[in-house]
Amino acid sequence: MTGRSPDAPLRIALLGLGTVAREVARALTERVNELRLVTGGRELQLVVLGVRDPGRSRGLELPPDLRLTDDLADVAGSPDADVVVELLGGLDPAEGLLRHALESGHGVITANKALLARRGLRLEALARSRELPLRFEAAVGGGIPILGPLASDLAANRWSSVRAILNGTTNYILSAMADQGQPYADVLADAQARGYAEADPAGDVEGRDAADKLAILTRFAFGSWIDVDAIPRAPDGLDGPGRPGISGVTGGDLARAREAGLMIRLLAQASRVDGELRVSVVPTAVATGGGFGRTDGVENRIELRGEPIGRVAFSGPGAGGGATSSAVLGDLIAIARGAGSSWAGLPPAIPARLVADAGRLDGSGPTLRTDTTRYPVLEEQPL
Structure with a gap:
């Protein structure tokens, strides 16, 4: 260049x-x-x-x-x-x-989230050594601008937590199961027919796609590329680990949640506690009237908490050709204007001490217990 x-x-x-x-x-x-x-x-x-x-x-x-x-x-x-x-x-x-x-x-x-989540550290090092731009806004949140703001307008904040719905396919499936009372297999088939789910949906429904995106967000919020394969993706089963992602969520689980005024969402979370990063991507019960409960269909939502800003949220279309191409074109425009990499002026990534936190609760937090699973309950405050 x-x-x-x-x-x-x-x-x-x-x-x-x-x-x-x-x-x-x-x-x-x-x-x-x-x-x-x-x-x-x-x-x-x-x-x-x-x-x-x-x-x-x-x-x-x-x-x-x-x-x-x-x-x-x-x-x-x-x-x-x-x-x-x-x-x-x-x-x-x-x-x-x-x-x-x-x-x-x-x-x-x-826009290759799987590649960035696993090879981001060395690709970043190569781009820095060559003094060339490497941009990937489209890898997280589809059309939602999130990496750019974290690297620029919000760079003064010290983040304590990230919570997000990052996969539109699973959010659509959970929303449809809850609203229509249909079984998982039928809703998945409908999502595939509508183009919301791949022919092989495992990457979405087992939480791998959301984990990839969380790893990228963690780089921007906490300054570290983490081991994406160490992110837990299964909730606590009553007789052992649950199934990964939403693959074990049943209509009965959703009905039990609704009785309690809750919805189940695949929630990606990362928090900094005593210098350690705690991460998970597990089905979580959220308040029906809260920000995550109101995030319906294929929409995404990303919330961050930090100082001095407090809490800030981003929401919008998280997938699809139009939404994702918007982010790619935005990166092209940025380079044409002379911008550098997505991380802008952020310092190089540093090693992180990662504590896997699959929501395996010790009794200190609220839970939603169904016939097969204990789901963590997110305690939300109005934004």
Whole structure:
């Protein structure tokens, strides 16, 4: 990204053409003049597109002069690009491609939460050593701006806790089960038909997706990349550990919660206690009229508590091509304006002492007990 005029077009290489990438490509090709107005006059120019099958019909009209190739490594290292946008997902080949892009002198934008949660520490170190931007607002909260505010406008705060609904699929399933009284399997099938859940929904319903996002939030709120695979994802069963995520939540559990004026939500939590980080992603009973109880369907909600601000909350669409592409485009605009990495001026990540906290309660906090499970109860205060 060196040696070019700051007024020259920002040349973009795009890896992938799935749901989110199609929305990004559409905006870059159909809204050229509109986007130029918000970059201070700099054009966002899509120059090369890397896909696994160039001959496949895309349902998208692409410029005839756009280079289309299945050589993904060539795209990541293309001398014709300034920024590489990775929207492939997964760990491989994504990590190698991002490293290749940074080593080739390109800024990088990604929405790859699984990769960042597991390789974020070394990708951050590489980007810092190369003095190149690595941005990933789209990896957490879809269209909700959260990482940018944490790194800039809210950077003066010392955070004590993060609580969040971070997965729209599970929130939709729990909301529909509670409202319609349908069993888990039927609601899951409906969510898949609507495009809210993947054909293999395990990453969502077992809490892995939310854990990935919590690991990224923890980097910004507490300054540390943590071991995402150490985050507990199962509540306490009465006869041993419960099933991960919401996979063990029953209609009876939701009915018992409703009788008590509660809703069950998959809640991601991180808190700092005596210098240690306590983290979990488990189904939690929340007040029906509270902020999390009112977060319905595929919406996300993120609450942080810290000093001096007190409590602050963000909510909005947490998934979908439109919402996520909004965050990707926002990162492109930021780089075009001269911004650096998502962590902005935050110091490099430091090691953290992680205490896994799966909500296995010692009697000191309230619980909702059903026939099979003890769910922790979140004591909320009005915001």
